[in-house]
Amino acid sequence: xxxxxxxxxxxxxxxxxxxxxxxxxxxxxxxxxxxxxxxxxxxxxxxxxxxxxxxxxxxxxxxxxxxxxxxxxxxxxxxxxxxxxxxxxxxxxxxxxxxxxxxxxxxxxxxxxxxxxxxxxxxxxxxxxxxxxxxxxxxxxxxxxxxxxxxxxxxxxxxxxxxxxxxxxxxxxxxxxxxxxxxxxxxxxxxxxxxxxxxxxxxxxxxxxxxxxxxxxxxxxxxxxxxxxxxxxxxxxxxxxxxxxxxxxxxxxxxxxxxxxxxxxxxxxxxxxxxxxxxxxxxxxxxxxxxxxxxxxxxxxx
Amino acid sequence: xxxxxxxxxxxxxxxxxxxxxxxxxxxxxxxxxxxxxxxxxxxxxxxxxxxxxxxxxxxxxxxxxxxxxxxxxxxxxxxxxxxxxxxxxxxxxxxxxxxxxxxxxxxxxxxxxxxxxxxxxxxxxxxxxxxxxxxxxxxxxxxxxxxxxxxxxxxxxxxxxxxxxxxxxxxxxxxxxxxxxxxxxxxxxxxxxxxxxxxxxxxxxxxxxxxxxxxxxxxxxxxxxxxxxxxxxxxxxxxxxxxxxxxxxxxxxxxxxxxxxxxxxxx
Numbered sequence: 001x002x003x004x005x006x007x008x009x010x011x012x013x014x015x016x017x018x019x020x021x022x023x024x025x026x027x028x029x030x031x032x033x034x035x036x037x038x039x040x041x042x043x044x045x046x047x048x049x050x051x052x053x054x055x056x057x058x059x060x061x062x063x064x065x066x067x068x069x070x071x072x073x074x075x076x077x078x079x080x081x082x083x084x085x086x087x088x089x090x091x092x093x094x095x096x097x098x099x100x101x102x103x104x105x106x107x108x109x110x111x112x113x114x115x116x117x118x119x120x121x122x123x124x125x126x127x128x129x130x131x132x133x134x135x136x137x138x139x140x141x142x143x144x145x146x147x148x149x150x151x152x153x154x155x156x157x158x159x160x161x162x163x164x165x166x167x168x169x170x171x172x173x174x175x176x177x178x179x180x181x182x183x184x185x186x187x188x189x190x191x192x193x194x195x196x197x198x199x200x201x202x203x204x205x206x207x208x209x210x211x212x213x214x215x216x217x218x219x220x221x222x223x224x225x226x227x228x229x230x231x232x233x234x235x236x237x238x239x240x241x242x243x244x245x246x247x248x249x250x251x252x253x254x255x256x257x258x259x260x261x262x263x264x265x266x267x268x269x270x271x272x273x274x275x276x277x278x279x280x281x282x283x284x285x286x287x288x289x290x291x292x293x294x295x296x297x298x299x300x301x302x
Numbered sequence: 303x304x305x306x307x308x309x310x311x312x313x314x315x316x317x318x319x320x321x322x323x324x325x326x327x328x329x330x331x332x333x334x335x336x337x338x339x340x341x342x343x344x345x346x347x348x349x350x351x352x353x354x355x356x357x358x359x360x361x362x363x364x365x366x367x368x369x370x371x372x373x374x375x376x377x378x379x380x381x382x383x384x385x386x387x388x389x390x391x392x393x394x395x396x397x398x399x400x401x402x403x404x405x406x407x408x409x410x411x412x413x414x415x416x417x418x419x420x421x422x423x424x425x426x427x428x429x430x431x432x433x434x435x436x437x438x439x440x441x442x443x444x445x446x447x448x449x450x451x452x453x454x455x456x457x458x459x460x461x462x463x464x465x466x467x468x469x470x471x472x473x474x475x476x477x478x479x480x481x482x483x484x485x486x487x488x489x490x491x492x493x494x495x496x497x498x499x500x501x502x503x504x505x506x507x508x509x510x511x512x513x514x515x516x517x518x519x520x521x522x523x524x525x526x527x528x529x530x531x532x533x534x535x536x537x538x539x540x541x542x543x544x545x546x547x548x549x550x551x552x553x554x555x556x557x558x559x560x561x562x563x564x565x566x567x568x569x
Contacts, residue, residue, distance in 0.1 A: 055399060
């Protein structure tokens with residue numbers, strides 16, 4: 001029906017001030033189609049304000065945000081271009097889930113059959129005719145997602161979509177977003193927890209205090225991480241001596257040591273050369289969360 | 303615009319509020335109709351008391367006019383909920399996502415309440431007539447249900463009810479806080495306007511102003527006023543002028559709402 005090739009999203013010099021507070025400050029980034037982009041930052045970093053400006057709900061104080069070639073609100077049927085679920089958007093508690101979708105279907109240009117299909121798709125078939133007042137947080141997230149998908153949009157913008165979802169729901173959402181990206185759609189997902197989207201996103205845009213602190217592929221972000229290696233030896237003394245000799249930074253962790261910024265291969269080779277018996281030698285991930293915290297925390301310093 | 307109209311209409315009728323309020327409206331007007339008819343029919347004739355008791359078609363018209371004079375609070379409230387409900391439950395965000403043209407949104411809400419307002423008007427007329435006509439016919443001077451002026455009054459009462467629903471939407475756009483909107487509507491219709499009409503109508507200098515109050519203008523459209531007949535005596539605007547005044551209230555409120563509430567950022 002709709003051409004699944006998504007429009008790029010472009011944020012250009014975007015700014016928003018509320019009184020004396022600069023919620024978003026000279027923010028620029030691009031979101032490409034065919035990938036899932038994580039829009040990350042701590043609570044209060046300006047993520048939702050940025051998304052609201054992107055979607056025409058809030059007027060920017062400076063700059064502009066484009067969906068394809070024009071601002072969101074200037075598309076003739078925006079719900080067929082971008083499907084969005086914004087945090088703090090609500091539901092009338094007295095309306096059923098299906099009625100909620102049907103209230104928004106006309107402006108997405110779809111009929112009641114599509115509403116029924118979507119409510120089944122997001123796993124709410126059994127609750128379709130129940131009033132939303134009785135829905136759990138996770139059910140509301142699913143209904144918000146169904147609302148965003150009404151117009152089968154080539155771009156999808158979701159604000160903290162994993163909030164309130166059970167682990168099964170998170171896996172389902174991850175697969176769904178991956179499949180959208182594989183179809184060529186543009187997918188932008190915000191989160192304040194990197195770990196939540198780490199396995200979903202291709203690209204990351206990280207902001208703090210309303211400013212861009214990092215934008216790259218996830219792989220490049222991982223490149224900023226300091227590798228850590230866990231090593232355990234029955235001869236603690238000899239291991240400590242080896243660390244001193246090599247000038248490694250080590251910190252105790254359980255019955256072994258964590259070596260900072262030393263690849264496991266280097267540790268293994270050194271231990272072999274020194275004739276040191278090892279019981280465990282393991283790479284400790286790439287510490288992406290640390291990178292994220294470092295990037296977002298550094299902005300807070302004066 | 304068509305899509306926006308369908309959407310807004312679906313929002314109105316997909317919660318229980320529209321028929322709950324309609325039931326209360328019907329019950330309330332049945333009660334008022336019986337009380338009014340009984341007081342006219344069974345009131346002792348006492349020429350010396352100076353009490354005004356209406357007779358004949360005047361009595362019938364005065365009673366039937368309460369669809370507006372007493373009932374107008376209901377369409378006002380249901381209309382205001384079309385906007386205030388969106389803000390109260392934060393559905394305004396999703397609403398503006400699918401319809402960023404805010405003027406179109408407000409226009410659609412104004413028009414989508416018309417069918418609901420007309421239904422309220424029909425039910426209100428049926429409730430009042432159903433409750434009072436048997437008493438008027440059986441013990442009074444007659445129900446006058448075939449009288450042309452009575453039928454005109456009833457039909458215009460339905461129209462005015464729909465206009466009240468639109469004014470309710472427009473008012474909601476000015477006062478999007480639901481509790482505040484309902485409190486203001488109740489206070490204005492039950493307290494402020496009746497007193498203002500009485501007070502303004504009592505002095506020569508201000509008498510001309512009273513008929514421009516919204517409730518008085520609505521009485522002008524239907525061409526009868528319970529308020530006026532029972533001692534207020536304030537004259538009413540002519541039908542065309544009254545209709546224009548009532549529409550002007552809706553338009554003025556909607557314009558204010560469009561450039562205040564609906565111009566702001568939605569958070």
